[in-house]
Amino acid sequence: MVSQDLYAQLHGVVVKRRGKAVLGPLDLDLLGGGFTIVLGPNGAGKTTLLKVLHGVDRLTSGSVSWTVPAKTVRQGQAYVFQRPIMLRRSVRANLAYPLQLLGLPKAEISARVAHWAARIGLSAELDVPAPRLSGGEQQKLALARALIRGPDTVFLDEPCSNLDGRSTREIEDILCDASAAGARIIMSTHDLGQARRLADRVLFLNKGLVEERGPADRFFAAPKSPGAIAFLNGDIIE
Amino acid sequence: MSEIWAGMAEAFLLIWSLDADLIDITLRSLQVSLSALVIASALALPLGTWLAIRRFRHRRLVIATMNALMGLPPVVVGLIVYLLLSRTGPFGVLGLLFTPAAMIIAQVIIITPLIASITHQAMRELWSDYHDLLISLNTTHGQRIATLIWDGRRALMTAALAGFGRAIGEVGAIMIVGGNIDHVTRVLTTAIALETGKGDFALALGLGFVLIALSLCVNLAIHTLSRTEREGRW
Numbered sequence: 001m002v003s004q005d006l007y008a009q010l011h012g013v014v015v016k017r018r019g020k021a022v023l024g025p026l027d028l029d030l031l032g033g034g035f036t037i038v039l040g041p042n043g044a045g046k047t048t049l050l051k052v053l054h055g056v057d058r059l060t061s062g063s064v065s066w067t068v069p070a071k072t073v074r075q076g077q078a079y080v081f082q083r084p085i086m087l088r089r090s091v092r093a094n095l096a097y098p099l100q101l102l103g104l105p106k107a108e109i110s111a112r113v114a115h116w117a118a119r120i121g122l123s124a125e126l127d128v129p130a131p132r133l134s135g136g137e138q139q140k141l142a143l144a145r146a147l148i149r150g151p152d153t154v155f156l157d158e159p160c161s162n163l164d165g166r167s168t169r170e171i172e173d174i175l176c177d178a179s180a181a182g183a184r185i186i187m188s189t190h191d192l193g194q195a196r197r198l199a200d201r202v203l204f205l206n207k208g209l210v211e212e213r214g215p216a217d218r219f220f221a222a223p224k225s226p227g228a229i230a231f232l233n234g235d236i237i238e
Numbered sequence: 239m240s241e242i243w244a245g246m247a248e249a250f251l252l253i254w255s256l257d258a259d260l261i262d263i264t265l266r267s268l269q270v271s272l273s274a275l276v277i278a279s280a281l282a283l284p285l286g287t288w289l290a291i292r293r294f295r296h297r298r299l300v301i302a303t304m305n306a307l308m309g310l311p312p313v314v315v316g317l318i319v320y321l322l323l324s325r326t327g328p329f330g331v332l333g334l335l336f337t338p339a340a341m342i343i344a345q346v347i348i349i350t351p352l353i354a355s356i357t358h359q360a361m362r363e364l365w366s367d368y369h370d371l372l373i374s375l376n377t378t379h380g381q382r383i384a385t386l387i388w389d390g391r392r393a394l395m396t397a398a399l400a401g402f403g404r405a406i407g408e409v410g411a412i413m414i415v416g417g418n419i420d421h422v423t424r425v426l427t428t429a430i431a432l433e434t435g436k437g438d439f440a441l442a443l444g445l446g447f448v449l450i451a452l453s454l455c456v457n458l459a460i461h462t463l464s465r466t467e468r469e470g471r472w
Contacts, residue, residue, distance in 0.1 A: 056373045074376040085371040088364075088389045097385075098375055 006067050007032035007184060008053060013062035015048050023048040023208045024062065034179060034200035038188040041237040044205040046188035050155045054079050078146035080156040084138040086130040091122050094130045094141055098149050116144040136167030143171055147178055154178060156187040160194065172198065196220055204228045206237065245443020252444050264452060267425040270338050271405040274345035279398050282350045286357025287383045290365045301358065307351035316411030319344045323415065336417040344411040349401035356400055360393035361386050395464055399457055406453055
């Protein structure tokens, strides 16, 4: 049973680009624990919603409030981008970077780096420049770099969109472990199969608005909104 | 053509005989230009990186001004530094005019905009790659600048070498503020100007070849030390 504690509240959130609203207006309570999967067609505002929640995208109006102190919100969060961003450093240095920012002792950094390198199967590539890794390896490294600080909330923007089945499975395993350890996962995906495998709750976005939300089993069994029904049927949503 | 051959022969002889004057002015050239490079880099690398990551009012004007200052005429810089350091100038009391320190000051003014501008260009691209990640990791401005400088160090080395190239080959400003005094402020470029004026083209050419060789050696040494080509592309 996943936690139903309130994590964040969005009040009248609107994000505009070149005068056009790409998200909102949104009034939304975000419940904590487990997997919250953000679904929706291209351009629905999934990435913008995740970035707004993480604080890397600016709001045009409205506000986001958390149930944890504002100063510690970002420290407890991590974000995995759709296109993995690799520092132009070795695998080891990429893993160590977030820990160095925290000022942890070298011995602890080394131990955590070794643990996570083994977890993602890159122990033998620790001194390889990260930009030289394959797409799947880079995404696993980006995920490990996000999780190495032990965040309580992880945002993932379609992390498996360009990966093969094996890499997708490895990433899902890591995410399940993180969730079991108590992290709340908020992830956008196009992959309905992945959403069905992982979701505890679903947030269905369309044209910048939340069209439907609720427990995953109910959403997949009996979607109510026309957009969600069309999306689950595989129809093209304009 | 014969003068070029004579110049090459003169350069060979000067180096082969370890001419004391040649070593003196070569070491002074290196001392002045490398000192200017270190000081200018310490100013320009953080400045160029800061301009790449910060958004503020009139930012474009600042960048345009910095780019324009790349073409600062050295003679004008020399003249201004001369006036500032002369006995009647505001810094005359320091007694720096006609010393290597004055030459370093002039060179710092000339090469800082160049290094800062190239740094800004390189860091702008790196920042567009890193922006979301570094914001996401809740880094401070200082941490962002340090990360960009470290990860962009090879591009920054190019900026620094461009600055060194301009400094070591500069003659107008250091002639004015240094005075080309033998064994005090004479460097390779001012010595070349002097020998050309005296009509000793072979010696001037010889010094010119030494200057080119020196510049090549410094570039090669820095590339070798930083292992630019061995570590490949990141």
